[in-house]
Amino acid sequence: MSASYRGGEPVAEIVRSGFAESLHRGSVAVTDPSGNLVASIGDTGSAVFPRSSNKPMQAVAMLRAGWEPGTSADLAIASASHRGEAFHLAQVASVLGSAGIGEDRLQCPADLPSDPDARTAVIADGGATRRVYMNCSGKHAGMLAACVAGGWDLATYRDPEHPYQRLVIATVEELTGDPVQAIGIDGCGAPVLAVTLAGLARAFARLVEAPAGSPERRVADAMRANPKLIDGTRGPDHRMMTAVPGLLAKGGAEGVHVIAAPGVGAVAVKIDDGAGRASTPVALRAITQISGLEIPHESKPEIDALLWPEVHGGDQPVGRLRTLL
Template identity: 30%
Template sequence: MKAEILVEESRAGLLENVHIGMICGVNERLETIFHVGDDHHYTYYRSAAKPIQALPVFLSDIITKYGLTREEAALFTASHRGEPYHIAALESMLKKLPVSEDELFCPCSYPLNTAPREEMIWANKGKRRLYHNCAGKHMGFVAACRELGYPVEGYWEVGHPLQQQIMLILSALSEIPVSEIVVGKDGCGVPVFAVPLKNMAATYLKLACPDLIEDPLLQKAVRDMTPAMNEYPHMVASEKFICSVLLQDQNIVAKGGAQGVYCFGLKNQRIGFALKVLNGSEEVWPTIVASILEQIEYDNKDTIARLRSLKPSVVMNDSGEAVGEVKERFSLIPAKSF
C-alpha cells in the first residue's frame, strides 16, 4: 500500500495533524489519468455505496406505483441527518410504501445533526429506526423485496437475493468480477463491499455518465436516480455538508462514506474520482475535493468556493481568532508519470 500526505493542519506554525491517503481519477476508457498513492488499494464504499444500493428500487416501478415524489425518492440514496424535512419525508414514505418501520434492520438512533438530536432529547422523545441515517436505504430494501417477490426476512444477509442483485449491479458498474469483491458488514448491519480505488472511481464515472453502462435497463435506472440527487441535494445529506454542496452542481454526482471515503463523477469532463483518507477523517473532504477541482481547472468556481467555505484554510479558535492553517499537500500525478 502506497499512501501520501493529502492535508496538513498546523497551529502557530507547528504541525498538529497530518492526513494521508490515496486519490484516483479515471477517464471514460476507465484508465487511471490522475493518481496520488496506490490506485489499486482495496477500499470499502461504506455509504458511498448507497446510490448503487438504491438501484433495485429505480429498476422497478416502485416510485410511480406508490406515488413517491422525487424529493422522497432521493432519500433512497441518502445518509440523512435527521432534519425535520428528512423525518417528514420518511414519514410520508412509510404511509405510501408497503413497509413498516419495525421491518427496517437499521438500529434505533437519534439524528446525526446536533440541533434535531438535542431537540428530541429535550422533548424526551425516544430513538427510532427512522432517525437512523440509513433509514431511506433500508426502506428501499424492504420495498424492493416486496416488489420483486423476495423474502423481507434476512434482507440484510449477503446471501439474500436482494444483496446478490446489488452485488451484480456493483460488479457491472465497477467492472470487477463478483469473485474479486470483498464483502464485510456495514455499520447498519447490511453487506458492505470493497473494490480497488480505481474501480470505485469507475463506478462514479458511470453514475455521472450512464451512457457508459451497457445494460439498457440499468442505464435507465441511473438516469432516473441521479437527477433526483441533483434536484434535492439537501435530502442526500443536509445543508452545509459536502454531499449536498457538490450535488447543487448539476454536473456532479457525489456521495461519501464512513472512514474517509469520498467519490464523485463529473458529467461534462467524463472523469470519475475516488479518494480514501486513511485516518478516517471526513472533515478534510472539502479541502481535498476543492483542490482536485482546482488542479483539473474545473470551470465552476462557485462550487469550489462553496467547498472552501465548508473547511476554510484558516483555523479559528472559539473566540474567532486565527490560530492556524489547513493546507493540501498533494499534486495529482498524470498517468504518464506512472
C-alpha cells in the first residue's frame, strides 16, 4: 500500500483589495545540484502523481529505447504540454512523419486546442476535435516513435506492461531515486507514476546536471532551446525559460510544478487543492529565495509578473497572489 500524500502548509494567499480571501496549502521540496534534499515544506516524502511533470522523464525513456529525433524541436514537443498552436501541430506532425506513423495511431483523447486563439480559429472554421490538438499529443507521438525504434507493438503502447512503459518505470525510479509507489491513468490515457516530491525535484536536478550528450541532458537542452513548444506562447514555462537562461521548468496538472537550474538545484511543488494559479509562483519563490537563483536584471519584470500574479476587479488590478514562503 503506497503512502498517500498527507497535505502541506500555507504557501500562498489571494489578496483582493487588501483582504486575504483565499488560502492555498501545499508542499515544497528543494534539492541541491546533487539531488540532496536541503529544505522542505509540508509532506515531501509521500507519493504524488506528478502528472505532466513526468514528461521529461518519459522523453528520456524514448531516447533510451533508441528513438533518434530529427531535431531538438522534435524532442521538445515529446516533452511538452502544448496548446494546439499551429507550430505545435507542425512539430507533432514532424515526429509522426519521421517515424512513418499517421495521426490515427495516437491514443490520446480528441480535443480542441487549449490556446484561446487557436481554439477560436478551429471553431470559426467549423473544425472538430482531433487527437493531435490534445496537449499530450506530442508525448504520444514520441511514445509511438520510441516503439517503432524498439520494434514494439504500437497498438498497446499505453499498457503499463508494454516494454516502453516498463522502461519508463525503470527510468523514473532511477532518476528520482524512488520506487514507483502507484501507477494510475493520466488525463491523456497513458500511465502516470507516483513518486515523492523530493524524488521529483531530484530527477530534475539530475536532468540539468547530466553530462552533455546523455539522454537526460538532451531532454533538458531540447526543452530549454525550444521553450515555446513546451507550453505555448502564453505559458509560464515558456516565459520562465526564456527569461532565465539555463532554467528548466515543467508544470503538471493538479498543482504540480518543477523548476531546476544548473549549479543551483531544483524545487518541486504540489498545491493541495490542485490549483495551478499557486504552483508557479510558489515554485519560483522557492528557487529564488531558498535555492538562491539569481534573476537577470532585464528579466525581473517578467519573473515578477509570474511571481506575483495580479487579481482583477472589473478591468483593473486590485490585488495579487502572495506567496508565504
